[in-house]
Amino acid sequence: MRRGPPGPDNPASRLGRGLSHHILPNAATMAGLCSTLxxxxxxxETDAMTRRADEMLGYITVLFVVSALCSYGSIRATAAARRSERLEWIADVTFIVALVALAVVSLLFAHEQV
Incomplete structure (x- = not known):
């Protein structure tokens, strides 16, 4: 099984076409949500728990911004199909990692473990 970004000869690359058009607005929205949080x-309260939550949310915001930028780059790189697919793959993976991290931080914060 091939790992990493799909290439032009990989059938999986045809399945994800247009994914960047969905990632871009959602990643931007999630970055805004993290900033609001x-x-x-x-x-x-201003204790160690809230300071750590701020830091983690800041890192997650950066992940969402990277995802949005890669998604935008994928949309703009229409002439270079391989570059577009690679950027779309990076945007997809970064978005999922940031989403899972946000859920984990939210769960930890709800249980006052952060």
């Missing part, structure tokens, strides 16, 4: 956490 940072502001809301800062309104609360």
């Amino acid at each position: 940072i502001g809301l956490v800062k309104l609360g």
Whole structure:
């Protein structure tokens, strides 16, 4: 089984076409959500838990922004199909990692473990 970004000869590359058009707005929305959460956490108590939550949400925001930028680059790189597929794959993986990280931080914060 091939790992990594799909190439032009890989049938999986045909399945994901247009995925960047979905990742871009959702990643941008999630980056905005993380920024809002940072502001809301800062309104609360200022202890070590909220400081760590702020830091983690900041890193997650960066992941969503990277995902959005790669998605945008994939849409713009229409002439270079291989580059477009690679950027789309990076955007997809980064988006999923950021989404899972956001869920984990939310769960830890809800249980006051952050």
